[in-house]
Amino acid sequence: MLSHTTVLLHEAVEALVARDDAPPRVDGTYVDGTFGRGGHSRALLQRLGQKGRVIALDRDPEAVAAAASGATRVDDPRFCIRHTRFGDLAAVLAAEGVHQVDGVLLDLGVSSPQIDDPARGFSFRHDGPLDMRMDPTRGESAADFLARADERHIAEVIRDHGEERFARQIAKALVARREGGDPVRTTGALSDLVARAVKTREAGQDPATRTFQALRILVNAELEELQQALSAALALLVPGGRLAVISFHSLEDRIVKTFIARESRPEVDRRAPFAPVPPTRLRALGRIRPGAAEVQANPRARSAILRVAERTAAAA
Structure with a gap:
């Protein structure tokens, strides 16, 4: 079995569940937008209470199959997985009867099983068909x-x-x-x-x-999918809900950084300068990079950046 080491595992889960000046939200509903081999989903389930719930998504059928069998199987009634792109987040959750969530995690990296399987065509280190489709x-x-x-x-x-x-x-x-x-x-x-x-x-x-x-x-239309998922996540988050995004290259990170910055500052209508300023919808909580120990243990983590933001109560 091709292995996968989850990047920023504990940092991402803690960022989703923790709340400033309040107990961790352990009974909420959370979305793992890229199941991969389930590292974040499993750690999140361990952190949640009996009323908590994790809805995982993945566009890769091999990842979806991994959630149901073998060493990566997730056998927990609080968990479900759907074969879909995270750009379709809103429609998938609506079909589940879910219209608000307490946190959304997007891990934008290509998983090690995808990279290391020559048949998938993601890597120049292994000769295989030039496919590259998730x-x-x-x-x-x-x-x-x-x-x-x-x-x-x-x-x-x-x-x-x-x-x-x-x-x-x-x-x-x-x-x-x-x-x-x-x-x-x-x-x-x-x-x-x-x-x-x-x-x-x-x-x-x-x-x-x-x-x-x-x-x-x-x-894979990755940048378009990311923009759609960010907008969908913002609309779904409850007040105080968290958005956490792990990116691995500058194009992704720039989109995430710009989105959070735009939604974290008030927009003044220049045509009506004395009108009340609408409330911001997000509060930026900063960025996190892997520590030296993680990079040494998993060199593929060296370029990862985790950005976290919280849905503001004023925007509800």
Whole structure:
């Protein structure tokens, strides 16, 4: 079985349940937006009382199956899991008859079982099909995108989602290979092509890192899903409810940081400067980074950032 070490496990759970100047909210309903292999869900269940509830979501059918069998099974009447994207959070909870929650956790990282399985196509370290879909039963694979997109579109994706300064050169090489009758269909082929196209390498980083990130974000519409989930979470949280988001790269973190900042400051209508200022909807509670011990034990945690915010009572 491919293992997974949950990042910021205790910090995220404590951030969800704890309350300022009040007892922890242990009998509430909480959402684990990315079950993965269940580390956060299990720790949250251990923290909750008998009336507590955890609703987990995951778009990866393998993660959903892991919740029902084997060493990662969660056998607890307070727990349920649904196969869905966290962007569909509001609709899924409405179907469960849930219209308010006490906390929402979004762990935006790719799980180790996804990265380490060559058949999933997420990693340049293992040769396999260039898939990259979180849910392999839906949507277009990375290979299919590269087989149809024009050079300009490919360059824009790699530049915008990967922050890759050699995006144009990589796109040109991809299209040239495709037009030569040998389109890129495997992770190994893509990694080799990028290594030849990227002339300057960042210390300690494989030249294919940014390109793989860009294609994964595109294929799974990760940034759009995140924006939808943040808005849905805000609407669902009860006063005092907590939002906790763990991100692993600057594009995700920028969206989360901007969202919390926007919802944490009053918006003054310049057309009516003397009108009452509407209340803010969130209170930012700060950010948390993994400690040195966690990074040493799990190097994949080194880029993680946990941001936490609380729904304000005034906004209810």
